[in-house]
Amino acid sequence: MKALKKLSRNPYLFVGLILTVFMCLVTLVGLVYTPYDTTAMDLSDKLAGPSLRHLMGCDNYGRDILSRVMEGMRNTFVIALLTVLIGTVFGVLVGALCGYFGGLLDDILMRINDVLFSFPSILLALVIISLLGTGSFNVVLALGIAFIPSFARIVRSEVKKQAALDYVQSARLMGAGHARTIFVHILPNIVPVLLSSVMIGFNNAVLAEAGLSYLGIGVQPPDASLGRMLSEAQSYLFTAPWYALFPGLTIVLTVLGFALLAEGMSEK
Amino acid sequence: MKLLEVVDFGIEFHDHDRPEQVVEGVNFSLEQGGILGIVGESGSGKSMTALAIAGLLPRKKLKKEGHIYFEGKDVLRMDRTELRELQGDEICMIFQEPQSCLNPVMRIGPQVEEALRVHRKEMSAEERRARALERLRDVELTDAERVYDSYPHELSGGMRQRVMIAAAMVGSPHLLIADEPTTALDVTVQAQIIQLLKRLNEDEKLAILFISHDLSLIRQISHSVLVMQHGKLVESGPVERIFEDPQEEYTKNLIAAIPKVKL
Amino acid sequence: MKYFFRKLISMLLTLLAVSFIVFAAFAVIPGDAAVSRLGSNATEESVAALRAEMGLDRPFLERYLSWLGDCVKGDFGTSISYGMPVGQLILDKLPITLTMTVLSLILTVGLSVPIALLMCKYARSRFDRSMYGLNQFVMSIPAFFLGILLTWFFGMVLKWFRPGGYVSYKKDFGAFLGYLLLPAIAIAIPKCAMSVKLLRSAVLTEADKEYVRTAYSRGMSTMEVLYRHVLKNALIPLITFWGMTVADMIAGSIVVEQVFNIPGLGRILLTSISRRDYPVVEGIILLIAVVVLLVNFLVDILYRKVDPRLEDQG
Numbered sequence A: 001m002k003a004l005k006k007l008s009r010n011p012y013l014f015v016g017l018i019l020t021v022f023m024c025l026v027t028l029v030g031l032v033y034t035p036y037d038t039t040a041m042d043l044s045d046k047l048a049g050p051s052l053r054h055l056m057g058c059d060n061y062g063r064d065i066l067s068r069v070m071e072g073m074r075n076t077f078v079i080a081l082l083t084v085l086i087g088t089v090f091g092v093l094v095g096a097l098c099g100y101f102g103g104l105l106d107d108i109l110m111r112i113n114d115v116l117f118s119f120p121s122i123l124l125a126l127v128i129i130s131l132l133g134t135g136s137f138n139v140v141l142a143l144g145i146a147f148i149p150s151f152a153r154i155v156r157s158e159v160k161k162q163a164a165l166d167y168v169q170s171a172r173l174m175g176a177g178h179a180r181t182i183f184v185h186i187l188p189n190i191v192p193v194l195l196s197s198v199m200i201g202f203n204n205a206v207l208a209e210a211g212l213s214y215l216g217i218g219v220q221p222p223d224a225s226l227g228r229m230l231s232e233a234q235s236y237l238f239t240a241p242w243y244a245l246f247p248g249l250t251i252v253l254t255v256l257g258f259a260l261l262a263e264g265m266s267e268k
Numbered sequence B: 001m002k003l004l005e006v007v008d009f010g011i012e013f014h015d016h017d018r019p020e021q022v023v024e025g026v027n028f029s030l031e032q033g034g035i036l037g038i039v040g041e042s043g044s045g046k047s048m049t050a051l052a053i054a055g056l057l058p059r060k061k062l063k064k065e066g067h068i069y070f071e072g073k074d075v076l077r078m079d080r081t082e083l084r085e086l087q088g089d090e091i092c093m094i095f096q097e098p099q100s101c102l103n104p105v106m107r108i109g110p111q112v113e114e115a116l117r118v119h120r121k122e123m124s125a126e127e128r129r130a131r132a133l134e135r136l137r138d139v140e141l142t143d144a145e146r147v148y149d150s151y152p153h154e155l156s157g158g159m160r161q162r163v164m165i166a167a168a169m170v171g172s173p174h175l176l177i178a179d180e181p182t183t184a185l186d187v188t189v190q191a192q193i194i195q196l197l198k199r200l201n202e203d204e205k206l207a208i209l210f211i212s213h214d215l216s217l218i219r220q221i222s223h224s225v226l227v228m229q230h231g232k233l234v235e236s237g238p239v240e241r242i243f244e245d246p247q248e249e250y251t252k253n254l255i256a257a258i259p260k261v262k263l
Numbered sequence C: 001m002k003y004f005f006r007k008l009i010s011m012l013l014t015l016l017a018v019s020f021i022v023f024a025a026f027a028v029i030p031g032d033a034a035v036s037r038l039g040s041n042a043t044e045e046s047v048a049a050l051r052a053e054m055g056l057d058r059p060f061l062e063r064y065l066s067w068l069g070d071c072v073k074g075d076f077g078t079s080i081s082y083g084m085p086v087g088q089l090i091l092d093k094l095p096i097t098l099t100m101t102v103l104s105l106i107l108t109v110g111l112s113v114p115i116a117l118l119m120c121k122y123a124r125s126r127f128d129r130s131m132y133g134l135n136q137f138v139m140s141i142p143a144f145f146l147g148i149l150l151t152w153f154f155g156m157v158l159k160w161f162r163p164g165g166y167v168s169y170k171k172d173f174g175a176f177l178g179y180l181l182l183p184a185i186a187i188a189i190p191k192c193a194m195s196v197k198l199l200r201s202a203v204l205t206e207a208d209k210e211y212v213r214t215a216y217s218r219g220m221s222t223m224e225v226l227y228r229h230v231l232k233n234a235l236i237p238l239i240t241f242w243g244m245t246v247a248d249m250i251a252g253s254i255v256v257e258q259v260f261n262i263p264g265l266g267r268i269l270l271t272s273i274s275r276r277d278y279p280v281v282e283g284i285i286l287l288i289a290v291v292v293l294l295v296n297f298l299v300d301i302l303y304r305k306v307d308p309r310l311e312d313q314g
Helices: A002-009 A011-032 A065-101 A103-118 A121-132 A136-163 A166-173 A178-214 A226-236 A241-266 B046-053 B080-086 B108-119 B125-138 B144-148 B157-169 B187-204 B215-221 B239-244 B249-256 C002-027 C033-038 C044-054 C060-072 C086-121 C126-139 C143-157 C173-207 C210-217 C222-260 C265-275 C278-306
Strands: B004-013 B020-030 B035-039 B062-070 B091-094 B175-179 B207-212 B224-229 B232-238
Touching: A002 A011, A011 A065, A011 A241, A065 A103, A065 A136, A065 A178, A065 A226, A065 A241, A103 A136, A103 C002, A103 C278, A121 A136, A121 A178, A121 C002, A121 C222, A121 C265, A121 C278, A136 A178, A166 A178, A178 A226, A178 A241, A178 C143, A178 C222, A226 A241, A226 C143, A241 C126, A241 C143, B004 B046, B020 B046, B035 B046, B035 B215, B046 B062, B046 B175, B046 B207, B091 B157, B091 C210, B108 B125, B108 B144, B108 B157, B125 B144, B125 B157, B157 B175, B157 B187, B175 B187, B187 B207, B187 B215, B207 B215, B215 B239, B224 B239, B224 B249, B232 B239, B232 B249, C002 C060, C002 C278, C086 C126, C086 C173, C086 C222, C086 C265, C086 C278, C126 C173, C143 C173, C143 C222, C173 C222, C210 C222, C222 C265, C222 C278, C265 C278
Parallel strands: B020 B232, B035 B207, B035 B224, B091 B175, B175 B207
Antiparallel strands: B004 B020, B004 B062, B224 B232
């Protein structure tokens, strides 16, 4: 009851929660069921408009757009989650080490980190992909690496703040080792900050993946991806504007849901 | 006609679930060229009253009762435009923290001139500058040109409060409201600022509403005194009468609490 | 002045580090540049000969230094697929990307300041709240999708321009700017929404400060107080954000260029990536790094100009 009351007072949290839950549900359903086979072509339905049979219409090969959007969401979610995972794990490691120990290591790593951080992550990912080659796995790797600096930066400053506090000093006095101090005492205290940056990071990953796929160097066909659908849809913008609209709107609503959720959670 | 007349003034807060009366039934008046000291502890409603006279209380979330007549016109019933014509021109105000009352990224000069920019649109930039420099010298800032081109963080606390006074006096107002103007300053600087305010009062027939929690300061500067507690007026009268012959228990306690300095 | 030189030297050192990272990254890639130029069925002797000719058989550090020396002289090598000097190739396209970035920045700053101030004037009103919600929505739209929507609406529904059209800046600068306007808008709008959000909160934080009350006590109107006093203080945190945004805008322009079919840096970068034309990729990355570092440097200098309190610290 209390939680419900809190929700009704916080419209951002409310709308964000509904959007996010809805998007996650559609994605989960997409894992086991799509209205049509995502690769089944039916040329008689080529560029058909939205109807009861095809809720979002059909693409230039007569494939059901809704089914492909669902598959695209799945790919996007998986890539974004793995990206954030890589970014968080390595970011926390680097950030915690630098923030906790400081010194020369901190100076050097953070110097490099700052340069990488001021470089747009999508560009960084582009460079890494140009070295590794295209494909979903390489996209995850590239984006994951590109996301490390932002996490490292946040974690470092938080750890630095915490390390100066009394409870850390007393833990050290009571004989806790460095590793124990970092992982048992400090890290749990920066979870709230980390959580909101994970959500923002997830959004950035969704946007970056869509951008890379739009450029044709992300998810490769025949796998569906929202970004790639947008780039294909552009040639039929005049005859079938819905082809671009639905995948695009899916990206917007996914990102919006998480953004509102993060916004709502930061408000007490 | 009195310069300032406050009649049955009250303030009610409405930002919580239950309305809260913070000032109630306050009456007093101030003559042209007089100095009225308002004394009370924090939360006594003295600062709220001062802000109301200067027209600086927010319009929402609180209800103002009664009347505040300035030169015969009710400040509480004025619209924003009318009020703005008074503010900075006829009524000026200085505050406790000169540090935070000055815009940190703006030079002193433009801040001192600001009231002229708002109210004397006919003045040229040179005239404004000349007037500001004159006022800076009036508040005993000898190096006026340097101060004019300084940023607030480059000045000492006492200099900043002098700057605030110069900025308030730049348009020759009739009433200066000083809300704890010396609380944040050293004792020696405090005495200098009090002397300065007294001189401005005598030289320019400036009326001053001096608000403080410090009775000895009030005694030094005021012609008459108003004691407030819990948003209500305790007693008021000429300064000698209040200090020689206090009527109310609360006033007596306040006076007894003044530290006696042996000379 | 001392600060200026210290920052300048630190920028140059960082640039040196970046150049080393870039060179090292491209030196360890799987697949030799000589092999990729000759094709995989080339004989071992011809590969070795080309390696010697390209200087690939020399030690790593020596290769880096000579490469760096060439870069400083403006020689970024020769593009394998375009068959022309990388420097010239990039220099030809740079004005397009830079113009788009500058246009987006102008739009972002120019639009976000008045919008944010208007929201602050009516803070917590229905107008402010609905703008805040709209803002949150706009922030979630990727620039390239916005570009597609703009193309559809202005190009196909209203027919104000021909989608996919472009005029070179060498031919007609005015028309060139016209064709870059929509892409710039597509890049600017989400960034503008972010600036509005940050600026609004910065202004509201500043508006509670005492110097604002002092300004009101002088009889100034709300808008005067916001513009003359609050804005300059609230802009201090925004300068950093806008500085970082420039880098994002360059990245954004590479994607949005494709939406509007504009032959800028993005196109040659993407082509070079798919053709493994590494000298071009290296050159573009290095160039963007220079721009990003230069902007950071300018932000540092500007920051101190706006906030006089920093000036006295060494």
